[in-house]
Amino acid sequence: MRAIADPFTVSAPAGARIRDRLRVTAADTEVLRLVGEHLGHHQRADLATRIGIGQVRAGQNQRAERKKRLTAVSSSRWAGAMTRASEDQYQLSLRCLYDKQTSLRRAAHVIEMRLAVPCGQRSGKTRGYANQAERWSKQRRLAVLRSRLTRIEARLESGRPGIVAGGRRLAKARNSLGSSGLTDTQWRQRWDSARLFLTADGESGAPYGNYTITVAPDTGLVSIVLPEPLRHLANAPRGRYRLSCAVGFSHRRDDWSDRITAHRAVRYRIAHDAVRDRWYLDASWATDTAALPTPEELRAMGARMLGVDLNADHLAAHVLDPHGNPVGEPLTLPIAVDGPASGRDGLLRAAITELIRIAKQHQCAGITIENLGFGNARATGRETMGRGGRGKRFRRTVAHIPTARFRERLRSMAFHAGLVVIAVDPAYTSVWGERYWKAPLQQNNRNNRQVTVTRHHGAAVAIGRRALGYRARRRPGVTAHDRRIVTRRATGQAVLPPRARGTASPPRTASTPLEGGETRPRRGDQLALFPDPEDRSRGHQATTRPGRDSSANSGRHRQMRLQDNCLRLTEGSP
Incomplete structure (x- = not known):
């Protein structure tokens, strides 16, 4: 790599x-x-x-x-x-x-x-x-x-x-x-x-x-x-x-x-x-030379960023908070690659205008894009970008991506709108975006069926995180999405929670922790219609039945219950 x-x-x-x-x-x-x-x-x-x-x-x-x-x-x-x-x-x-x-x-x-x-x-x-x-x-x-x-x-x-x-x-x-x-x-x-x-x-x-x-x-x-x-x-x-x-x-x-x-x-x-x-x-x-803030200065300011992934027919974008966490819903802005050049330029300007509006609406300090050129791809595309009809379609798609025009238009329009444009290395953004961010974004937007999450939205998150100084990959050790723990653990967490130095994390339990230092609940604390006569909780006693040292183990308990039932029936008879 x-x-x-x-x-x-x-x-x-x-x-x-x-x-x-x-x-x-x-x-x-x-x-x-x-x-x-x-x-x-x-x-x-x-x-x-x-x-x-x-x-x-x-x-x-x-x-x-x-x-x-x-x-x-x-x-x-x-x-x-x-x-x-x-x-x-x-x-x-x-x-x-x-x-x-x-x-x-x-x-x-x-x-x-x-x-x-x-x-x-x-x-x-x-x-x-x-x-x-x-x-x-x-x-x-x-x-x-x-x-x-x-x-x-x-x-x-x-x-x-x-x-x-x-x-x-x-x-x-x-x-x-x-x-x-x-x-x-x-x-x-x-x-x-x-x-x-x-x-x-x-x-x-x-x-x-x-x-x-x-x-x-x-x-x-x-x-x-x-x-x-x-x-x-x-x-x-x-x-x-x-x-x-x-x-x-x-x-x-x-x-x-x-x-x-x-x-x-x-x-x-x-x-x-x-x-x-x-x-x-x-x-x-x-125009006069303007001194723009560097990525390090933007991180120190705690500013939000709008990550944008440029594609042949659309722009995929996502807002990120200062800690690199995706905020809100993924955004898709279509652009046209066919037709006259004057029409394509107008549609590209309209898409950039919408990007600037979204960035201002979410109080973002800048827009993050990839530093794309495709000079090497255009020179050696026939040899390194696939063969046959599939490779030809892929090369045509790459050739249609308006990298230079998009960069120049965005630089000028964002500058006059008071936004900063950050360019990042495009290496592995699409691969890591699909592998590490597509599934979490789908889980976060599962209730909104109008939003279709693609690998390009994950790439936009990876691009924004790279501009903020974070890894494109998710933090290791974060568990997957689960219904039992979603209310108390984040699935796309990007930063560690603050904790006093020298202390350890509390033990993780299968349910709410109990008093007494226990790391697993007692089965007696759970509601059971038909309790198991045998206690399988590794020595913990069940509160719904007698202990192991009682007479219930010899069958005497059943006989006593039958006698009590007969006595109640006799007393209740006329």
């Missing part, structure tokens, strides 16, 4: 981003499209120049020279935004190449290990392939992986990653318009909209935080600085174009208003959704 990593507090979001719709007119649309196409053309040319320079240090990327050339066809601030976007895109592509290289190496290594073992045999923990046909297909798969790895390593060595301005998926859809359900006109509209560039970096001290794209705080009117070749389209002083619509930013409007009123930097981006033919304005800014 591998070592369990310590829990840690998920850092607060480093920035904020809000969006509002621009209800532009036809004239505004024409101006925005001309400006976006002009700037997008020069930005793509600058990106090609940056890729040709290769992987160099920050001071050797020739940014000053490139910015000077771009200033002549736009403006100084537009040129700065374009060169910054080119550098960010280049560095992101390099990181993606390094991640892909690591993934291919890991997958190739696993296949090589299994190919080294003969078919149908096992060498330690490595199992060979079932037959020669599967072995041959894996050899071909290994050749494909090595070919891809060679190409990626060559790109990394030259420092020239492949970047598609507009998106690789949309570029591939051009060759298969029938299967993608798009016409040539529809594809061209989406392609041109994705290649527009209307992004302006913020600047502290500039009017309302951004001189290139400015939003007035009182009226919400948006104005942009036109590039030098398009200054003849200006309808405002100093070569600016003012849109006929206004924005309000209903979400986090106070934060945005306070920032632009103080003339702090705000970055704006104008985007076009070709599917719905809508224009949007995005505002983003960096």
Whole structure:
């Protein structure tokens, strides 16, 4: 069993981003499209120049020279935004190449290990392939992986990653318009909209935080600085174009208003959704670093936690008290994995909103999740996650779990709600949750038939206990649920009851303890309709019949009782 990593507090979001719709007119649309196409053309040319320079240090990327050339066809601030976007895109592509290289190496290594073992045999923990046909297909798969790895390593060595301005998926859809359900006109509209560039970096001290794209705080009117070749389209002083619509930013409007009123930097981006033919304005800014409490500080505070187990189609949650005991009923929040991405994101936000509401209702200080990534599973899933239809379904389930999106959404929403997010090691949480916590949770909720307890609820309890510093397993020595002792002993007890040092626990009896130091009750204390003539209580005398030294053992007692009965009948006769 591998070592369990310590829990840690998920850092607060480093920035904020809000969006509002621009209800532009036809004239505004024409101006925005001309400006976006002009700037997008020069930005793509600058990106090609940056890729040709290769992987160099920050001071050797020739940014000053490139910015000077771009200033002549736009403006100084537009040129700065374009060169910054080119550098960010280049560095992101390099990181993606390094991640892909690591993934291919890991997958190739696993296949090589299994190919080294003969078919149908096992060498330690490595199992060979079932037959020669599967072995041959894996050899071909290994050749494909090595070919891809060679190409990626060559790109990394030259420092020239492949970047598609507009998106690789949309570029591939051009060759298969029938299967993608798009016409040539529809594809061209989406392609041109994705290649527009209307992004302006913020600047502290500039009017309302951004001189290139400015939003007035009182009226919400948006104005942009036109590039030098398009200054003849200006309808405002100093070569600016003012849109006929206004924005309000209903979400986090106070934060945005306070920032632009103080003339702090705000970055704006104008985007076009070709599917719905809508224009949007995005505002983003960096936030101050926040110091969040650590798991040790939360334990010292005696705070409650909400353990959450993330699955492909639902969230399983349970509230835990400061001692690690489950409180209340298990919770199940459904989430959707099918359908468009925009719908899935909305349902995921709704589920996180419900989690935050439950955490506040039960006065929890934070939410505990697993530190999931599934990077290794996606790389070696074909070799380590099962074969056939069952393994394929399991791999598809793992691929559908929105780990990264859930973590980022929860981190941001919980921070603004005043909650802390604790990430724990995901090792053995589902296994131990089912083994040690599923049955106790079923016993505690047996009267509520509307609640269905699953292994995922047990995993949520294990996750919460791990964040609180307790073992995921139940405390050893706690007996199982029983009707005779349920009123005086807990079945899911997580902490020892306080007791003076040096004292021992009282003797455990089969019933209520009796006076005199006895550890087992006398049968005479029990109500019996037909008492046994023989006392089998290990020498304890029964109070319902004479002792062993009386005359009842010789049969004389029966004779005396018969005489007494005859005498009573005689006295009662007329």
